[in-house]
């Protein structure tokens with residue numbers, strides 16, 4: 318299904334901008350969303366479970382062929398000039414956001430798909446650096462644009478894998494597949510429950526409105542960066558933990574075996590490894606518990622305490638929270654939130670809080686006040702509504 322506007326901006330605006338900037342008509346317009354993760358953090362590189370949703374905020378790409386084996390990319394959001402790269406640009410050769418576009422062409426070609434050049438104009442309303450997967454939305458929107466321009470027979474899950482390859486092997490950020498998978502495959506009104514081992518997915522209904530609830534996103538406006546050391550060192554600890562326990566992935570550690578596993582790790586490794594393992598194993602169980610509750614059609618308020626437990630685990634065991642994220646969670650809970658947690662990769666970015674819709678102003682005012690008192694940058698707020706994944710708009 319196609320819709321002909323992006324948050325009220327008609328698709329003709331993107332076509333017109335393309336024509337003004339490139340002097341030729343667009344052959345198509347595509348969009349892919351950012352995401353917010355309800356629960357299932359740092360589980361997607363050890364075969365674990367995740368439960369994100371796509372946001373209405375999208376990266377939009379207007380595009381047309383080029384017959385010279387080059388990819389031209391420019392961003393209206395950043396008001397940038399066109400940057401032109403050969404299709405055979407190597408990993409490391411492209412800096413900044415453009416790497417997420419050029420890397421898609423690279424990953425498609427590495428996987429044996431025949432594509433030529435393209436002229437691409439991007440625009441996005443996904444907040445950059447907020448931990449809401451603005452980069453995955455760039456990769457996924459370019460991926461569907463190139464798929465359609467070159468008539469490739471690739472499914473959403475195929476393209477999610479291509480976009481993950483781009484991020485891992487071209488950009489050099491050792492992430493899992495959650496962000497790309499939800500950006501490609503999500504369904505409006507639903508969470509995207511993904512088993513990252515089997516890649517089996519299920520759309521779990523998530524209608525907060527019916528219960529008078531809002532999922533408030535609190536963007537702390539503090540940096541996060543996944544090609545930096547923090548994310549990679551956590552991933553390393555998770556992989557070390559699995560190796561020391563003699564299992565292929567931490568998904569193989571059942572919650573019932575956790576205590577024993579921790580005793581073994583205590584003898585073998587730095588205590589931090591045990592804490593990282595405990596986070597991942599308990600987080601998989603939390604995702605499962607949340608899905609079970611939501612699938613019964615129960616009041617989503619019931620999942621609140623599980624979300625908060627997830628925050629405590631990320632803060633104390635995985636050690637990737639920040640004072641801003643902890644304050645957002647604590648203040649939301651003090652002001653009636655049913656549950657709250659940091660979301661995404663950590664080290665900054667956004668928190669979420671499950672609140673009564675009619676208490677939204679109270680919660681945001683309390684966070685504003687606490688942030689001002691602590692001398693933090695003021696936060697930005699919006700309500701997350703589950704939206705569709707990547708799609709062609711025109």
Ligand code: GLA
Nearest residue numbers: 358359492493494495661662
């Ligand atoms: C980032 C990565 C994801 C995932 C999350 C943490 O968003 O891109 O693959 O690991 O962090 O859950």
